[in-house]
Amino acid sequence: MTEEGTLAYGTNIDVRSAAGPVGAATPTCQLRDVLDRVGDKWSVLVMALLGDGPRRYSELQRGIEGISQRMLTLTLRSLERDGLVVRTVTPSSPPRVDYSLTPVGRTLSTEVGSLIRWAEAHRDYVAQSRLRYDEQ
Amino acid sequence: MTEEGTLAYGTNIDVRSAAGPVGAATPTCQLRDVLDRVGDKWSVLVMALLGDGPRRYSELQRGIEGISQRMLTLTLRSLERDGLVVRTVTPSSPPRVDYSLTPVGRTLSTEVGSLIRWAEAHRDYVAQSRLRYDEQ
DNA sequence: CCGTATCCTTAACGATACTG
DNA sequence: CAGTATCGTTAAGGATACGG
Numbered sequence A, B: 001m002t003e004e005g006t007l008a009y010g011t012n013i014d015v016r017s018a019a020g021p022v023g024a025a026t027p028t029c030q031l032r033d034v035l036d037r038v039g040d041k042w043s044v045l046v047m048a049l050l051g052d053g054p055r056r057y058s059e060l061q062r063g064i065e066g067i068s069q070r071m072l073t074l075t076l077r078s079l080e081r082d083g084l085v086v087r088t089v090t091p092s093s094p095p096r097v098d099y100s101l102t103p104v105g106r107t108l109s110t111e112v113g114s115l116i117r118w119a120e121a122h123r124d125y126v127a128q129s130r131l132r133y134d135e136q
Numbered sequence C: 001c002c003g004t005a006t007c008c009t010t011a012a013c014g015a016t017a018c019t020g
Numbered sequence D: 001c002a003g004t005a006t007c008g009t010t011a012a013g014g015a016t017a018c019g020g
Helices: A030-041 A043-050 A057-063 A069-081 A104-135 B031-041 B045-050 B057-063 B071-081 B103-135
Strands: A083-091 A094-102 B085-090 B098-100
Touching: A030 A043, A030 B031, A030 B045, A030 B071, A043 A057, A043 A069, A043 A094, A043 A104, A043 B031, A057 A069, A057 B098, A069 A083, A094 A104, A094 B031, A104 B031, A104 B071, A104 B103, B045 B057, B045 B071, B045 B098, B045 B103, B057 B071, B057 B098, B071 B085, B085 B103, B098 B103
Parallel strands: none
Antiparallel strands: A083 A094, B085 B098
8 A cells, every 4th residue: 555655634545656745735636635534533434324224314313322413414414415325314204214325335334334343343352452561 | 344243332242143132231342452453543543644654753743743742642642552553662861752563563564555545546436525525 | 304604612733843 | 844732622423302
């Protein structure tokens, strides 16, 4: 990955050709833009849940402990904006809203899934490391 | 992933067996703890750079545009605490400090690497999606 | 049921200055 | 070179209340 390149704040990601830092004032969708999607507090969990199939708004809220309505809505809107999630409204009464992954969303959900599996697999190791580090 | 489970704030991650939300007051190293490491602003970039091999402190700082000394140090300390990075001091003059991945760190660096490649591959798609969403 | 609006708090982060 | 210390900002997120 990035043989000798610079991981710039607003870099074009593939900076193999660049010698110095890539300009930080580049315009549209950069590495950080996309990474921030994974970086926020809830997107990863939402993507993981939706990876198992479509979910209603209320199912997501019950499925992700501690998320507020505000944050669930904001997270879903962001994911929708990025073309990773689609929102489907069934105008029944009461109205029913389902969220599901787009094809591209599914590919990210896969990545996110293996990240979660990594966390699961190395949880104890990390906990032990922290204990040892802290008691020094 | 997580067949029918709840992705709780402090969950034990594998909650396949649990019916309801897992207690939020669990003690040590939970899903969110590990995910937050990926969630902060710089860890992913540091891990990616170190995935190419050991780097000196100054190399990391030059390699990651926009990172402050403060944040580089904090990020490295956290990664060290989690047992993902090791710090090696060569007491020359001027002193030389190298950072490298632990074996477990390398496995996370791999995950992080494919995440970055995902971002690279779908950057344009995401940018387009945002444009379309915003102009509505 | 599925949100939006508002207010408020915290903590992540940046800037700057200083040190062995 | 490789940090630490301090201060200030701002943006993310939580709590709560209300609406279609």
